[in-house]
Amino acid sequence: MEGSSSMTQTPISKEPEHPSHRDYAITTRLGVGDAGDRIQLCTNHFNVSIRQPNVVFYQYSVNITTENGDDVEGKGIGRRIMNQLCKTYSSDHLDGKFLAYDGDKILYTIGPLPQNAFDFKVSLEGSFSKRSDDGSPSGISKRSKRSLLPRSYQVHIHYAARIPLKTVLVSERGASSTPERSSQDALRVLDIVLRQQAAERGCLLVRQAFFHNDRNPIEVGGGVIGIRDFHSSFRPTHEGLSLNIDVSTTMILQPGPVIKFLLANQSVQSPQQIDWTKAGKMLKHLRVKALHRNMEFKVIGLSPKPCNQQLFLMKIKDGERAGQTTEVTVYDYFKNTYFDPVLSAYFPCLDVGKPNRPNYLPMEFCHLVSLQRYTKALSVRQRASLVEKSRQKPLERIKTLNDAMYTYRYDEDPFMAGCGITIEKQMTRVQGRVLKPPMLKFGRNENVIPNNGRWNFNNKLVLKPEAIKNWAVVNFSFPCDMNRISYQLFECGRKKGIQIDQPSALVEEDPQWKNASPVERVERMIAKMLENIKDPYFILCILPERKNSALYGPWKNICLTQKGFNTQCICPTKPNDQYLTNVLLKINSKLGGINSLLAIEEPCNIPLINKTPTLILGMDISHASPGRAEPSVAAVVGSTRWPLISRYRAVVRTQSPKVEIIDSLFQLTKEGDKGIMNELFQEFYMTSQKRKPKQIIIFRDGVSETQFNQVLNIEVNQIIKAYQHLGETDVPKFTVIVAQKKHHTKLFQSTGTQNVPPGTIVDTKIVHPTNYDFYLCAHAGMIGTSRPAHYHVLLDGIGFKPNDLQNLIHYLSYVNQRSTTATSIGNTPYSYSLLITKMHIPLSLC
CATH class of the missing domain: 3.30.70 (Alpha-Beta Plaits)
Known part of the structure; x- marks a missing residue:
């Protein structure tokens, strides 16, 4: 394979006849690691005893x-x-x-x-x-x-x-006594009991999370509040059954008067400013309580006319015309029957009837019912507010969870008691290990060991700088001196070993453009810039707002996907050396430079990778916001320049909405394979001394346990087809790892006063009884409570020892070129693919 001169595609008519589809079974645990210093931990799992198995x-x-x-x-x-x-x-x-x-x-x-x-x-x-x-x-x-x-x-x-x-139940050796499907059925019964308990308490049920009131809400704006309660589910572990309880937050609509909600939702000051078209879409399917009747209804829409003009037929009860019908406005009916709806006389009514039988209620008579989920996507500002206000320090979270166990007493439910189930009231104690951080290599052959998952570039040079030439600075109305910023960037670059020429163009936005749309402002700015510099190698963009700028999306979309310009956006309120250093790290990596490497990469001393060409993949899919029928975006990043493991090339494709399995890894057309993997195989070959990968390590995100077999038997087989379509007769060895962040296991130090140190790993006691999984908290949690990544090794054809695989994943947390801290998800390939899918920018490249 290594002797091949190129990685050319085999014509379709000569498709390899050897089988390309293989059925892989999920691997079982072959052992546990022992590297690192021991640490005593507790976790939010509560041991379950079954007296009547x-x-x-x-x-x-x-x-x-x-x-x-x-x-x-x-x-x-x-x-x-x-x-x-x-x-x-x-x-x-x-x-x-x-x-x-x-x-x-x-x-x-x-x-x-x-x-x-x-x-x-x-x-x-x-x-x-x-x-x-x-x-x-x-x-x-x-x-x-x-x-x-x-x-x-x-x-x-x-x-x-x-x-x-x-x-x-499982045996002490971790062998399941019955098929996995039966085990899941029994767990489902117990989880349904938990849901039934919550329903009897009047909770809002969101999968296995239960929310029973809206006291102490988390205000995020827009008529939306966050409420906090608990996730509860039974989990099979190596030590038997456990109850996993965690604090959970969901978004609901602010209960209360409908008009007040609409004002907050649309961020307007008076009802006259309400956009009733948007209001109708927002209120549809919501539940309201009619105060005049103390009854609940579901809204199906708004009346076509205002309350004082909307007519309906009403029977006359007495007088000469008794039994006949007459037309009356909703306003007059409620004024004569209940009280004057003066506040909503000129607003549409709520229609709470059926499509062919409308039933109109004045808006001021209606209040939104409590505990109604808000499922639309939050704005950037709302998300930031939610994260900031919902944080809990470790000691606070421990107290909250222990209090919940004593408050709800899950095992006192008659159904649970009938099974002989008892649940311990104290968190499970578990022994973890703290892996040692890798040594990082900087310029001038300087080696540094990160401290507490962090490092900095003070008095250090980047490893491989990329000169910044023929570049421009554009300023969207931010009050700053562009000459001063470019000079400060030049001085900071000199200290880090990056050559920066004087900018070829300094472009200010014309004041009269400020009222134009964001897209129009960006297009005009680019046109003006190109009058001064024809083909810029790099553009530094100064935005008018520090966060949530409406110009950011259009700027990135046009520059990256239409023009092909490398850009970096900033909004420097007080540009100090640390700020500019972080900006330069991003710029250098975007232009192809290397800020730092793992010391073991040059020369390569990574077990099982150093001698065999190995391609590392990160794969993820991003979906559109709820309620929007937009294509999903699949992103795959592949390592380049083997034996390095710090450099990646990204490929993106769109696919059908809400489909979680990537279907474009191999796409055979009349012109050949146009799939994602073909591009990544070609890139690996061209940058790795014309060597072809003999081993492939896949980091996959966004899939649940029920989709593990699909990853193995659909995605992996697509990769095999793409590989064999290039004329290869063999199949590379695969190691497939799923990284999950959306789980509810937390790790705490025994003291509980601070987060676990970076590099904390747990692969015993609370892990799956048979499958190969572990928890790794690679980053230093500075605020809130750290969430470890949950790694599932679905396949290990390469044959890593537990210590080698765990250290490799841990080390990959330290190779993100844009960061000076270990990333929370312990593998850069996955982190890169996640970043790309969340940007939703390079869609025109698909």
């Missing part, structure tokens, strides 16, 4: 219908019906068994019910019923009105399956 859960399917045979939808009404069923029939027909109901189609019992099938009739007092009435402002004579009348439902229950509780 021979308990068997019985699963039943549930179908709830109305008297007319219509299916009942909605988990709230479903739970009320099943609660009433238990009260009515539990002792006579159900042997007094406790039910675990998911609110939809499934319920579980401990042991079997007396029969395999039941048909129950349940009368729910105080449910909503339809009856003809003429006192509601609807658009037709026969109207539907919610009233507190009894209503009957039919509940059909049928036996479905048996699920032994002991399937969640």
